[in-house]
Amino acid sequence: FWTFWLGTPPSKLLAAWIAGWWFLRAASQLYLGKRRGDWLILIGFAALGLTHVAVILL
Secondary structure (H helix, E strand, O other), X not given: XXXXXXXXXXXXXXXXXXXXXXXXXXXXXXXXXXXHHHHHHHHHHHHXXXXXXXXXXX
């Protein structure tokens, strides 16, 4: 299913929106604190955003 869906034009727009959401979520993580765990969560959310950017580019 996902291989067919990724070939459609709306998929890139939706993937960009989702990537933006994950980057926004990552950036807002430091509002909650700046402990080591907060940085790890930020990295995790940023990785999800980068995954969606990779979907757009590949």
